[in-house]
Amino acid sequence: MISSQSLSRHRLTSALATALLIPFAAFAQESAQSGSDQATTLDKVTVTGSLIPQSQIETFTPVTVVSAEDIQLRGFQSVADILQQSTFSTGGLQGGQTSASFTQGAEAAGMFSLDPGYTKYLINGRPMSNYPALYNGSDTFNNISGIPVALVERIEILPGGQSSLYGSDAIAGVVNVILKKDIDGGEFTVRGGWFPDGGGASTxxxxxxxxxxxxxxxxxxxxxxVEQRDPIWGYQRDLTREYNTRGYSAPIAGRDFVVLDAITNGYYFTDPNDCANTTGQFGGTTGKQTREGFGEYCGSFASPGYRTLRNGKESTQLYSYTTFDLNEGTQLYAEVLGNYEETQYATGAGYTWWGTGASYGAFYDPDIGELVNLQRGFAPEDIGGRGYEDILNTDRNKAYTVTIGANGVLGNWDYDAYLSRAEYKLTERSWVRFADPINSWFEENVLGPQLGVDPFYDFYPIFRPDYAAFYSPISPNDFASFTGFVNSESRTWNNLAHVQFTNGSLFSLPGGDAGFAVVAEAGNEGWDYSPDARMLEDPDTLESEIWGQTSVNGAGRRTRYAVTSELRLPVFDPLTVTLAGRYDAFDIGGTTVDKPTYSLGVEYRPIESLLVRGKYGTAFRAPSLADVFQGVSGYYAYNTDYYRCSLDGFTPADTDDCLYDSVQYFGQQSGNTDLEPITADVWNAGFVWAPFNNLSLSVDYFSWDIRNEVKRLTGDQLLLSEYYCQTGDTGGAPVTSCDNVADWVRRSATGQLDAVFTPKVNIASQKLRALTASANYLLNAGSVGDFAFAANYTNNLEHTLVTQPGEDALDLLRDPEAMWIYDSFAKTRTDASVAWNKGDWTTTLYANRIGSTPNYLAYAGGGYDYVHPSGERAGKWGGYTTYNLSVNWRALDNLTFAVLVNNVFDKSPDFQAQNYPGTSTTPYNNYLYNPYGRSIYLEAKYRFGQ
Structure with a gap:
């Protein structure tokens, strides 16, 4: 156990402790004493950002604390809810709203618009195991949906690079979720909630x-x-139930039955029954449609509604923490956290169809006399039963962390030593169309026998389809004959041995006792992604046994060790300097990747109410196992063969007339065992001011310079690099070594381009500057009650990305086109709350604001000056604010009731719809906003055994 010492609390510490650490129910008593000069005491505590216990709440590193009381009073429903609404979360996120994303069943969060994998997540100070599936198909991250929010004691959010203490991944910051370790008596809580607009009911x-x-x-x-939550479907919200009816162009129904010209994409209408047999589809909404400039077809406006906007979920989390005092100086402890969770989601009608293009490229219809393609969407009536509810995808998550350890005192040293094992298993049960059965069914029932090959290219098959059968429903039995489910299995694991020694009084300095801590760690981690064998891509055909889908496997492991030290020096009373250093080494695929990091922190207190602080350091991210070991997948592409063009006298800037300006080749991509760490220089500076015991203000500036970022090479980048390597042209530089270029570009004996290998490489860099501010104020209003005010603000001042050396920097805050390519960002984010307490009643109003963001036409048109022919203009959407309201009533000493209303004013991003076309199924920025609307929760908590 860590020994504690008590010191007099100065005004700054008093104000911050009152604002951050004292539960609201007790703050009336505290604020009543705030006007006096009576000295109080505060035990030394360890907070995220330092290994050394200290009596100051605020140090050189800003830490935002979200307490259990904050979670309850502000209406947060999950840890993901807390972090995604944090003012640090300025970047767009993929999740349940993002149909057919790689991790639609998971929940992610990031900081300062950096990738989610740049934030280090800890539970009780120990790293979480990574999610086995990859964010955006390539990045490792943590799924934070399986943490029991009702058992959280507090969440400490530490912005800025923190690798000198926490190692790899801590570039954007660190989030430490601290679970309860003891309570006075038992607690039983039941909470139920619903959305008045439909769906999402939970218990x-x-x-x-x-x-x-x-x-x-x-x-x-x-x-x-234990929690259960229904999904929210698109048809349960006006904004998403159908194609956009408020856009700048006329709404266009889904092409559920269409014959396409394979060359012009125009439509041929070939239904002898004039869509009469299709009118029962999608709840009776399908009919004959016309799209100006294309032609006629059969379709429904309602098909976009058959997807989930929010995942359904069933979950159970179990947690225990046990201590045993072996003797006066030694305590043993054991911790177990287990999670079982199933999330259900539907990708929607837009991803539930069949067409000849994917199977044959095109076919020749002798009656039309052209190359054509058929496209046929599947309606709930084709599926049968409960329709799309019967083909929900299910992600089954099983995760656990087990830790055993001991802490205590050895002489003047405190120690903590533990062994920890974390494992995450994911089973993805995905609905699929089986390639051979679905193609066979349509050949037998619609296309008929192949009648030869086309007269134009002597390549494409000839069919004379039965169009009456094509424009007809499919029986549920037939639908079931060519569809089903496949299971993909994946897992990650992390074993860690950790030993820490701390001396809070190593030696004396004019400002107090110096503190020192040293940590040694060793462990290993692994990743194994094993899709269903039927989903694996054939290396020759690039196809799988699943229609329209392939997957890539991968597996790898690494061992690691690290040594960390921290020295806190109170040089004299106003000035404290903290030094930290860490060395990490990884054995990845037989190659050692190591990285030292360091930081220097300064705290200066010229007066008792003011802290001026700053920190400079380095941070890094080691190559992830997915980046190194992701399996090989193939693709076909066209690019300019710059080197062969140069042999005919063409330069890279002028290849229009070159015979090799557009050459097809076979491409392959995979992980790269030669990757180096991503590195960063980071610093922050700011102040905390407490002019009164019940008021505190803080402002901090953050800076990141990130280098060696991992991006996948494009074929164009590699072929241009080959040109520079082969010709010696100094007008540009290769993106990787010329030896790599020679290995990755493969040519035949005659010089013909055969294949290009485009792995992940360390190629990009970013610069990010941000400003954060917060304020807390407590007011004792006598008989009226007590009030607590709080506010937080983040402003991303600068964020640029260089995709490869020599390229111009992309402005990710002011260039809408760049923002669209690299996810959506909000420049500012703000939250504020006011809480009122009187007697047995507590009420809190919480507001969360997303700053202005580019509208859709600014993205699509590539700038703010774009004007669509309809007259709709590019520009910005204004600030977007939602409000949560909670009322808590302590009916008895051991019984409390609560009513929580989130999004009180039923705010929706429907105002964005007019800036989207009529073809849109998601007429709002679903990376930053959601259309869920108002939700209401009722809760009862009973305490017993007290």
Missing amino acids: RFTFADSFGTADGRLRSLFGLQ
Whole structure:
């Protein structure tokens, strides 16, 4: 156990402790004393950002604390909800709203618009195991949906690079979720909620209790959280139930039955029954449609509604924390956290179809006399039963963390040593169309026998389809004959041994006792992604046994060790300097990748109410196992063969007349065992000011210079690099070594381009500057009650990306086209709350604001000056604010009731719809906004055994 010492609390510490650490129910008593000069005491505590316990709440590193009381009073429903609404979360995120994303069943969060994988996530100070599937198909990250929010004691958010203490991944910052370790008596909580607009109904039960032996040597907490949540479907919201009816162009129905010209994409209408047999589809909304400039077809406006906007979920989390005092100087402890979770989602009608283009490229219809393609969407009536509810994808998550350890005192040193094992298993049960059965069914029932090959290219098959059969429903039995489910299995694991020694009084300095901590760690981690064998891509045909889908496998492991030290020096009373250094080494695929990092922090207190602080350091991210070991996949592409063009006298800037200006080749991509760490220089500077005991203000500036970022090479980049390597032209530089270029560009004996290998490489760089501010104020209003005010603000001042050396920097805050390519960003984000407490009643109003963002036409038109022919203009959407309201009533000493209303004013991003075309199924920026609307939750908490 860590020994604690007590010091007099100065005004700054008093104000911050009151604002950050004291539960609201008790703050009335605290604020009543705030006007006095009575000295109070504060035990030394360890907060995220330092290894050394100290009595100052604020140090050289800003830490934002979200307490259990904050979570309850502000209406947060999950850890993901907390972090995604944090003012640090300025970047767009893929999740349940993002149909057919690689990790639609997971929940992610990031900081300062950097990738989610740039944030280090800890639970009780120990790293989480990565999610086995890859964010955006390539990046490792943490799925934060499986943490029991009702058992959270507090969440500490530490912005800025923190690798000198926490190692790899801590570039954007660190999030430490601290679960409860003890409670006074048992608690049972039931919460139920619903959305008045439909869908999303949920129930949650939580039980927690502490028990122990009579002598107090053994103490254990046991907690259980069980939750069930219905999905929200697109048809349950006006904004998403159909194609955009408020756009700058006329709404266009889905092409559920269409014959396409393979060359011009125009439509041929060939239904002898004039769509009469299709009118029962999609709830009776299908009919004959016309798209100006294209032609006629059969389709429905309602098909976009058959997808989920929010995942359904069933989850159970179990948590226990046990301590045993072996003797006066040694305490043993054990911690277990288990999570079982199933999320359900539907990608929607837009991803539930069949067409000849994917199977044959095109076919020749002798009656039309042209190359054509058929496209046929599947309606709920084709599926049968409950329709799309019967083909939900299910992600089954099983995760656990087990830790055993000991802490105590050895002489003047405190120590903590533990062994930890974390494992995450994911089973993705995905609905699919089986390639051979679905093609065979359409050949037998619609296309008929092949009648030869086309007269134009002597390549494409000839069919004379039965169009009456094509424009007809499919029986559920037939649908079931060519569809089904496949299971993909994946897992990650992380074993860690950790030993820490801390001395809070190493030696004396004029400002107080110096503190020192040293940590040694060793462990290994692994990743294994094994899709269903039927989904694996054939290296020759690039096809799989699943129609329209392929997948890539991968597996790898790495061992690692690290040594960390921190020295805190109170040089004299106003000035404290903290030095930290860490060395990490990884054995990845037989190659050692190592990186030292360091930081220097300064705290200066010229007066008791003011802290001026700053920190400079380095940060890094080691090559992830997916970046190194992701399997090989293939593709076909066209690019300019710059080198062969140069042999005919053409330069890269002028290849229009070159015979090799557009050459087809076979491409392959995979991970890269030669990757180096991503590195960053990071610093922050700011101040905390507490002019009164019940008021605190803070402002901090952050800076990142990130280098060696991992991006996948494009074929154009590699072929241009080959040109520079082969010709020696100094007008540009290759993106990788010329040896790599020679290995990755493969040519025949005659010089013909055969294949190009485009792996991930360290090629990009970023610069990011941000400003954060926060304020807390407590007011004792006598008989009226007590008030607590809080506000937080983040402004990304600069964010640029260089995709490869020599390229111009992309402005990710002011260039809409760049923002669209690299996800959506909000420049500013703000939250604020006011809480009122009187007697047994507590009420909180919480507001969250997303700053202005580019509208759709600014993205699509490539700038703010774009004007669509319709007259609709590019520009910005204004700030977007939602409000949560909670009321808590302590009916009895052991019984509390709560009503929570989130999004009180039923705010929706429907105002964005007019800036999207009528072909849009998602007429709002679903990376930053959601159309869920108002939700209401009722809760009862009963405490027993007190």
